[in-house]
Amino acid sequence: MKRILTPVILGLFVFFASYFLLSEEPLKEAGVLSTSSQDEFMKETHAGEKETRDALENEPIQQNYTPAATVSPDKQEGIVPNRLEIPAIDVDAPVQSLGYTDEGGMAVPANLTDTGWFEPGTKPGNQGNSVIAGHVDGRSGPAVFFDLKELSEGDEIYLYDDEGTRLTFTVEKMASYPFQDSPIRELFGPSSGQRLNLITCTGSYNQEASTYSERLVVFTVLTEVEDV
Amino acid sequence: MKKLLSSLAAVVLIFGMFAPAVFADHHEEAMLRVVHASPDAPAVDVYLNDEAAVEGAEFKAATDYMKVPAGEHTVEIYAAGTKGEQDPVISTNVTVEAGKAYTAAAVDNLENLQLKALEDSMEASEDMAKIRVGHFIPEAPAVDVGPIDGDAVFSGAEFPMVTDYKELEAGTYDLEVRTTDGTQLIDLSGTALEAGNVYSAFAVGTADNPEVILLQDSSAMPSDMPETGFGGTNQTSNALLYAGILGLAAAGAGVFLTRRKSEA
Structure with missing residues (x-):
């Protein structure tokens, strides 16, 4: 009895111990991946704002707050996107307009090569957070957003519509969040900026739940509107 | 048998070390934004529990939602830059519940200034x-x-x-x-x-x-983040494979050792 049990227990122990060591532990909290933290970014933008204000209006009052999401007709450059281009990681993909899943989650394209815009939310270019998601991989290989993690602050993302408008968004920061504990409102909710957030999967794959443990989010902000 | 029990105990101990820590609960927060709606009041600074939350908000300014811990907070509004020199124009307590959003609006003319708290x-x-x-x-x-x-x-x-x-x-x-x-x-x-x-x-x-x-x-x-992967490029399956090989090797070594012991 002992002769069989000891090796079996030893084997099982080594199996579980090495499995836990080899598989990547999910992050417990949001990890900021880019070098510039949000605080630094906030400081930078506010410094920038202050400079322009000083030059233009000689405004002596120091402001430290982010303004609320207001509705103003002059800030609406929104488009219905049909093509997404990210030169830094060689992505050039169609964009589908998608809504909710049956469970009320965000729907994604049924194929691995397209990306999906969350159509009930904000139009890219409008004030607020617009969101585009894409797969990181399929069952056997990489998908459209496999290299999304390679992006860094300052990289540009182009979005096109049917009418020849090109919006340029610039990467501000990247972060990953636990799947069940992501700040949905920060990613999809109101914002005073004209923002686009790209989402894909990251972390380790959970076979049981059939999903990745984390989501990678690339936060970008509108920097240019052109007709091409 | 005693040996078996102690090996099991060791396994349990090791598992305890690897068990994922309970997620830190950061949902005990509310959201609060501040609106300056008093037409003749100067630009203001808003202090939450003695800490500057908003500086230099002018008439018609509205801040974005700020995360604040659930519970009671002291809200003080000062004319911009006058904390420490002058009394606040308003000092009031606001209680906020976790998971809810609120607007605190400073309303009426300066001499009757009041803070109106609304749930959004x-x-x-x-x-x-x-x-x-x-x-x-x-x-x-x-x-x-x-x-x-x-x-x-x-x-x-x-x-x-x-x-x-x-x-x-x-x-x-x-x-x-x-x-x-x-x-x-x-x-x-x-x-x-x-x-x-x-x-x-x-x-x-x-x-x-x-x-x-x-x-x-x-x-x-x-309600949920998108399902954006099928695991085809993830190393978890490799981890399972390697762990399986190591486990089998260890079991094999165990069989070999116990057999040699009993032969000796």
């Missing part, structure tokens, strides 16, 4: 827009809000009242704020209200110079 809606229905109206114009008469030449959507709002939210079909409206006898105060032609969004329209300023700040309280959002 965080979701509209899928194909409707939701909006409420606040009357923050001191000394102005009661107002109606509705389509130009149409029936009022909100009627008889008095200073400093905020109406309940109402659901409207999404679309672009030519709205106006008018006195209850029909005199137009503010023209809001071309107001776009989108499905799934929630808005607060606050009438501010003076009776001679009324204006509206239209804030967005919420927008359409999914």
